[in-house]
């Protein structure tokens with residue numbers, strides 16, 4: 177069937193987590209349970225559109241090699257018949273609790289949402305318990321994506337919501353036992369007029385700071401910011417007595433690239449806070465033009481990123497385990513005076529470039545397609561690619577808060593993550609270019625000044641589906 181559609185999978189990804197086939201969107205229910213990492217995900221196994229949302233399920237011992245299990249949740253009940261939407265997982269007394277949103281289209285064509293629970297003894301088979309509570313009246317049916325955490329003896333849930341006057345917000349619930357929930361009110365007073373809906377709220381309890389991450393819809397572009405159709409960002413502050421108190425009302429975009437949305441965090445057994453996001457192409461016309469559709473699949477997740485707060489910024493770094501992907505590493509600093517173009521054997525690469533002092537400017541093209549450029553005068557870092565629908569070049573930029581001293585790039589055949597200055601900024605994006613080369617090329621010599629490390633790692637393929 178797939179072969180008949182002309183499957184060649186030249187744009188497949190091999191170390192980013194994707195669905196076996198069909199459409200993947202949000203990471204869900206991230207948890208370290210029974211000595212394994214579990215990643216559940218929004219999955220339409222029947223096609224590449226946003227229908228039939230199940231919870232796909234992949235497990236891993238090391239965040240590198242993944243095994244796919246049967247979907248954990250399927251939209252088979254009256255309360256989730258049009259989709260088992262996003263949510264989270266929590267372990268209590270050796271059992272795994274999944275909280276998710278049941279999406280229902282009613283007879284009048286309207287939407288109903290139910291916050292539901294499913295419980296498992298083994299982390300593989302789940303028993304649905306149905307809706308947990310009725311919603312308060314002052315909100316529309318856009319109530320979804322429950323995220324659970326525990327503080328002292330209390331369980332908390334934050335929920336994405338929309339007020340009756342169509343403003344995005346988040347609601348908070350509390351429970352003494354994870355089963356009985358009471359509505360506490362709105363999660364924070366800051367950003368009262370910030371888009372029409374907040375999706376996928378999450379609370380990160382980090383060592384020195386609490387971080388509220390959410391994905392608001394309806395934010396207008398402002399300079400280089402908010403250029404994507406929907407955003408994902410964070411606010412720093414403190415969660416206390418059922419309210420999030422923001423340090424200032426700054427909403428900072430978590431990723432500056434074209435494709436990053438709906439991230440979720442979890443704490444693992446080593447005490448790390450790790451985030452996965454969804455690298456989905458979003459405006460519907462662009463999504464419909466993604467060339468992997470003819471190969472029967474679309475989108476993938478970001479790499480797992482360990483997050484911390486340093487100097488009032490969320491720092492994101494690929495988890496250390498990703499170093500296990502390295503097959504062969506070449507330190508090419510010794511050849512730097514000759515380097516203009518570099519060609520490699522594998523499309524899966526990691527590149528590390530470190531400067532002692534920042535370069536004045538540069539332009540660097542990867543794969544004849546993605547251009548990364550920098551202007552020290554403005555501290556402006558820009559990533560440019562060709563839009564696969566319009567064939568026009570398009571950019572995303574950020575003004576760094578410190579001189580550029582390090583870039584770390586993860587490349588695959590249609591995907592790239594760029595970590596800047598040790599993860600103070602990240603750009604994630606897809607690209608689809610017909611010309612298949614494993615080439616990267618620097619457009620001027622300015623970048624060579626002050627380089628202290630230049631390493632290329634060829635990476636292993638760990639997600640092999642075909």
Ligand code: FRU
Nearest residue numbers: 218229261262320375376438
């Ligand atoms: C975010 C989102 C969530 C929802 C899910 C449905 O991408 O819209 O709000 O639960 O996707 O797949």
